[in-house]
Amino acid sequence: MHRLGAAVVMKLSLTLIFSAFLCACAVPASTTAVVRDKPVIYASFYPVYDFAKKAAGDFAEVRCFIPDGAEPHDWEPSPRDIAGLMGADLFLYAGMGFEHWVDSVLSGLGQDAPPAVETSLAIQALLASPDDGREHDGHHIHDDHDHHDSHVWLSPRLAKLQFAAVCEALKEIDPKNAGSYDEALKKHLAEFDKLDDEFKALSLLPKKVIVVTHEAFGYLCRDYGLEQISIAGYSPEDEPGPARMAQVTRLARENGVTVVFYEELSSAKIARTVAAEIGAKTLPLSPLEGLTDEERENGDDYFSVMRKNHAALKEALS
Amino acid sequence: MLEIFAYDFMQKAFLAGITLAVIIPCIGVIIVLRRLPMIGDALAHTSLAGVAAGLLLGINPVAGAIVVSMAAALCIEGIRKKLPKYAELSIAVTMSAGIGLAGILSGFTSGSGSFNSFLFGSIVSIDSFELALVIATSLVVLIVFLLLYKELFYVALDESSARISGVPVGFVNAVFTLLTAACVSIASRTVGALIVSSLMVIPVTCAMQFAKSYRQTVIFSVLFAVCFTIAGLFLSFYLDLRPGATIVLTGCVVLIAILITRNSKRKLG
Numbered sequence: 001m002h003r004l005g006a007a008v009v010m011k012l013s014l015t016l017i018f019s020a021f022l023c024a025c026a027v028p029a030s031t032t033a034v035v036r037d038k039p040v041i042y043a044s045f046y047p048v049y050d051f052a053k054k055a056a057g058d059f060a061e062v063r064c065f066i067p068d069g070a071e072p073h074d075w076e077p078s079p080r081d082i083a084g085l086m087g088a089d090l091f092l093y094a095g096m097g098f099e100h101w102v103d104s105v106l107s108g109l110g111q112d113a114p115p116a117v118e119t120s121l122a123i124q125a126l127l128a129s130p131d132d133g134r135e136h137d138g139h140h141i142h143d144d145h146d147h148h149d150s151h152v153w154l155s156p157r158l159a160k161l162q163f164a165a166v167c168e169a170l171k172e173i174d175p176k177n178a179g180s181y182d183e184a185l186k187k188h189l190a191e192f193d194k195l196d197d198e199f200k201a202l203s204l205l206p207k208k209v210i211v212v213t214h215e216a217f218g219y220l221c222r223d224y225g226l227e228q229i230s231i232a233g234y235s236p237e238d239e240p241g242p243a244r245m246a247q248v249t250r251l252a253r254e255n256g257v258t259v260v261f262y263e264e265l266s267s268a269k270i271a272r273t274v275a276a277e278i279g280a281k282t283l284p285l286s287p288l289e290g291l292t293d294e295e296r297e298n299g300d301d302y303f304s305v306m307r308k309n310h311a312a313l314k315e316a317l318s
Numbered sequence: 319m320l321e322i323f324a325y326d327f328m329q330k331a332f333l334a335g336i337t338l339a340v341i342i343p344c345i346g347v348i349i350v351l352r353r354l355p356m357i358g359d360a361l362a363h364t365s366l367a368g369v370a371a372g373l374l375l376g377i378n379p380v381a382g383a384i385v386v387s388m389a390a391a392l393c394i395e396g397i398r399k400k401l402p403k404y405a406e407l408s409i410a411v412t413m414s415a416g417i418g419l420a421g422i423l424s425g426f427t428s429g430s431g432s433f434n435s436f437l438f439g440s441i442v443s444i445d446s447f448e449l450a451l452v453i454a455t456s457l458v459v460l461i462v463f464l465l466l467y468k469e470l471f472y473v474a475l476d477e478s479s480a481r482i483s484g485v486p487v488g489f490v491n492a493v494f495t496l497l498t499a500a501c502v503s504i505a506s507r508t509v510g511a512l513i514v515s516s517l518m519v520i521p522v523t524c525a526m527q528f529a530k531s532y533r534q535t536v537i538f539s540v541l542f543a544v545c546f547t548i549a550g551l552f553l554s555f556y557l558d559l560r561p562g563a564t565i566v567l568t569g570c571v572v573l574i575a576i577l578i579t580r581n582s583k584r585k586l587g
Contacts, residue, residue: 074434239434239435239438239440239442239443239560240442241442241554241555241558241559241560241561242322242325242327242328242331242442242551242554242555242558242561243554243555243556243557243558243559244558245325245327245442245443246321246322246325246328246555249325267435269435269440269443269445270440270443272443272445273327273442273443273444273445276326276327277325277326277327
């Protein structure tokens with residue numbers, strides 16, 4: 001009896017292992033290298049992906065490492081993702097600590113790691129320089145944080161530099177098409193400048209303070225003379241304590257805030273609670289960490305989402 | 319009026335917190351008597367799978383949590399019947415399955431922000447619908463608990479002699495398990511799934527140091543839980559701490575203080 005039981009267990013375990021193996025074979029192997037004429041580029045998440053796609057045009061295949069709609073702050077790559085990365089010709093990421101898994105993944109891959117480019121290096125150098133073009137007037141509601149804000153792409157002025165870094169990286173791995181990447185750079189820089197001009201107009205509006213759930217809009221505020229009050233911290237996962245909630249509602253009232261911004265990829269509950277407290281309304285403001293399903297269906301990109309942000313900010317500030 | 323009550327969200331937090339502080343220890347007393355203190359933990363963790371499923375299907379995650387943790391509760395009862403000598407085993411198995419399921423499902427939810435808020439709760443951002451859900455569920459749990467007051471005690475204390483004296487043990491157990499599941503699910507929204515079970519056990523442990531009867535244990539437990547909740551909310555508001563964790567730690571500190579003073583008294587006497 002006992003031996004029979006052991007045999008059944010053995011058979012069961014073998015069946016399990018075998019069927020898991022079969023499943024693995026049945027999954028289409030998109031990660032294995034097919035014969036390809038174009039370099040494969042992995043971009044860590046949405047803004048980098050969008051920039052890479054715009055820069056690459058038809059000359060490279062761009063894949064997004066973090067799937068659209070996932071919240072990138074606490075995303076972790078699966079074994080399959082890492083296998084895919086091994087076959088890439090270039091890996092682009094935003095950096096400044098935003099993708100916390102980058103270092104361990106790249107060092108884990110060792111020799112198999114594709115060349116990786118941190119697209120915010122030029123921006124970091126600019127921010128570190130004493131004269132970074134920052135306007136020092138205006139009071140700061142809370143600047144007691146020493147944390148890094150890594151959401152540089154939310155300021156069109158800095159996003160431009162990030163885009164240039166993406167083009168540069170593409171030129172390096174694919175020198176024979178360098179001319180086309182230069183062309184893409186030129187074309188899009190004009191568009192970034194246009195967006196920059198539109199955002200500059202925001203500083204003419206009467207109000208200066210925005211209330212957001214997650215502290216992502218620091219660079220946008222910095223470059224266009226605004227102030228952000230964030231309900232939670234740097235990650236949208238942070239839940240504010242009751243003291244912070246009370247402080248935010250007080251500051252929001254003092255500054256005549258009529259709109260509380262939330263992010264569509266995170267919970268809007270906290271924004272709704274604060275808005276109810278001060279009698280304001282809620283509007284989405286995208287940190288562009290990914291597209292919502294609706295945005296993807298509409299074929300939105302960096303520029304169109306930033307223009308929607310612009311419209312929402314305009315409503316909140318006038 | 320104190321500043322803390324000037325905010326709408328704090329009023330809601332107090333209302334939800336105190337309501338839960340009344341019903342959670344009622345369930346807790348029975349759980350402690352049955353020597354299954356980990357069942358709350360298991361159900362709370364399993365309810366996370368329901369939260370993830372709810373977020374995925376676009377239904378209210380608290381509703382999802384209630385459904386899944388009720389299923390898990392019945393699972394625990396089922397396994398417990400199969401392996402009567404290893405009651406804890408049924409809890410461990412169900413909990414593992416629940417956490418595994420939650421882990422996989424939460425990988426598919428977009429915007430896991432709301433998922434994470436269930437781990438430690440978000441008592442300061444309860445909306446009106448959830449407050450209504452908390453109050454309605456609590457009323458049901460309280461009424462059923464009072465109706466089955468004696469039966470629950472009897473079954474918890476000695477299942478076989480309860481059966482001999484004609485108590486419908488199976489029915490009482492099933493009802494109680496469902497109550498526990500409902501209770502844990504709504505509480506995971508407020509104090510969080512990771513700490514709800516301590517709110518079940520700590521007030522009861524405190525009460526048992528003083529109470530001389532079943533009735534007294536129930537009443538003292540509720541009083542302790544209500545005090546912990548009020549004190550915890552005050553502390554978290556004025557010291558800027560996480561509310562759920564503060565409530566539980568307040569309870570722990572009080573329990574330790576009680577144990578120490580009673581011990582030293584015993585030594586002196």
